[in-house]
Amino acid sequence: MIRHLFTLMWNRKRANGLLVLEIFLAFVVLFAVGSTGVYLWSNYRAPLGFEYEHVWEIDMNPGNQPRAEQYATLQRVLARLRATPGVVTASRSVDNTPFAFSNNTTEYTAGANNPKVYGDIYDAGPELRDVLGLRLVAGRWFDRRDEAAGHRRPIIITELAQAKLFPGGESALGKAIHSTSEGDKDKEYEVVGVTGPYRAGGELSEPQPGYFSYVSPQDTARALFDLLVRVQPGSGAALEKRLQDDIRTTSGGWASSIVSLPEQRLTQLKLLLTLPIVLGVVCVFLLVNVALGLFGVLWLNINQRRSELGVRRALGASGAAISGQVLGEILVLTTFGLVLGLVVAAQFPLLGVLDVKPGVYLAAMGLAAVGLYALAAGCALYPSQLAARIQPAVALREE
Structure with missing residues (x-):
């Protein structure tokens, strides 16, 4: 047949x-x-690795204010926001916030015999963990101890970054990693914590290694005019208008725009x-x-x-x-x-x-x-x- x-x-x-x-x-x-x-x-x-519900992103523009005055103004704005009823906590950030169509990449290695691992770098303060509900797998999150860090700067990496930096399966806690990217080359960092996955690029992005670089509350070198704010469930237009008015009043005229992470995700x-x-x-x-x-x-x-x-x-x-x-x-x-x-x-x-x-x-x-x-x-x-x-x-x- x-x-x-x-x-x-x-x-x-x-x-x-x-x-x-x-x-x-x-x-x-x-x-x-x-x-x-x-x-x-x-x-x-x-998994995304963070909680985006009830989180707002506030993008602020200092306008023509002298740079020397911007940090002090930012601290007043943050203090006012954290004291506002309906706001749970707030954290400084840069523009590569979740779902923001923006990324900042870098490359690290754990030594000459270890691979160079390319990944996303995020500026993070002590409050970011609570704002986004980040899950620690090992070690700790940033705290006051990192203010007195020596030549090794504290850094927190994701599980995927740990697996690629240390292919043998060893823990990254306490280990030193070095930056190989231009502008940050040969700087040494100490891994103080390991988190679960963190995909700021959203659900459709491929999981990538991630690094969290410490931003001290007293860091005046980077103004970081993007804020992530966790608000109470049910907060809406009334709280949004109040926050914008508070920013304008406290800062002396800074412009601001607010968007919720769920809206940005959609x-x-x-x-x-x-x-x-x-x-x-x-x-x-x-x-x-x-x-x-x-x-x-x-x-x-x-x-x-x-x-x-x-x-x-x-x-x-x-x-x-x-x-x-x-x-x-x-x-x-x-x-x-x-x-x-x-x-x-x-x-x-x-x-x-x-x-x-x-x-x-x-x-x-x-x-x-x-x-x-x-x-x-x-x-x-x-x-x-x-x-x-x-x-x-x-x-x-x-x-």
């Missing part, structure tokens, strides 16, 4: 070649969309999902065209082979056998197109394209293969049933 199928397909190699090409292109489209979907879904399932998700949704719509459109093409070719093929199929029925072939023949032919052609597509798709995990984990591409290849077979079987189902209903006497008389 299989040999007979291959013989029949070889006799129509030109038409079947076009079908194989169409199936190959359909696989490429499914693989591309599947890779994007699997990548985003795997990222979405990973804005980020809408923007980041725009391209995948467009790709999905294009994929559906292309697959509908492929399905119509396969269905039309099979319909025409059966009408042109009515006499052949009628002879087979006259020789004793059952309707199920005829239906199986038509379905088998399209599945074999699908396999040819699939093999070509797998050869191309296999290059992505082998070459490490876009630094995506091989498992993402492998899962996308599996999903694309299943989707392709389901598409081919669905398109061949009705034509194969029509072929099974052919009556030998009618088909031979038409011939």
Whole structure:
């Protein structure tokens, strides 16, 4: 039976070649969309590592105030905010706050024989842990002891950073790490704590190593005009207006804007999902065209082979056998197109394209293969049933 199928397909190699090409292109489209979907879904399932509900970001602009006066003004603003009813706590930060479409990256190493680990760096004060509900895995968070730090500056790293800095599985607590980035090169830091994951880039971002650099409450070198404020549940427009008025009054005219992290998260998700949704719509459109093409070719093929199929029925072939023949032919052609597509798709995990984990591409290849077979079987189902209903006497008389 299989040999007979291959013989029949070889006799129509030109038409079947076009079908194989169409199936190959359909696989490429499914693989591309599947890779994007699997990548985003795997990222979405990973924990964020912080609590964004009831947290507001306040972006302040000191205007033309002399820099020498900005730190003192900022301290007055912070004291006023922390004393405001409805505010739980507040922390200084920079612009790479959660969901802010901003990042600050750096590179550290634990020694000449250890790897250099690239990751995100965040300025953090003693209050940031309470503001974002960060989870410590080992060690401690920043406190007053860090005010008297010696030549080793305190730093807190994430579990992922620890695993990459110390591949042997040893603890990073108390160990020294060195910066290899320009502007901070060869500075030595002591790891005082290890946190769980922290993905300020949001649910769709790939987990990256993270580093928290200590910002002392008395640090006048960096004004850090971004604040993260945890507020009481249920706080709304009234508290927001009061905070803006307090900032303007206490600072002598600083401008400010307030946005909640949940709102910022939704804005980020809408923007980041725009391209995948467009790709999905294009994929559906292309697959509908492929399905119509396969269905039309099979319909025409059966009408042109009515006499052949009628002879087979006259020789004793059952309707199920005829239906199986038509379905088998399209599945074999699908396999040819699939093999070509797998050869191309296999290059992505082998070459490490876009630094995506091989498992993402492998899962996308599996999903694309299943989707392709389901598409081919669905398109061949009705034509194969029509072929099974052919009556030998009618088909031979038409011939």
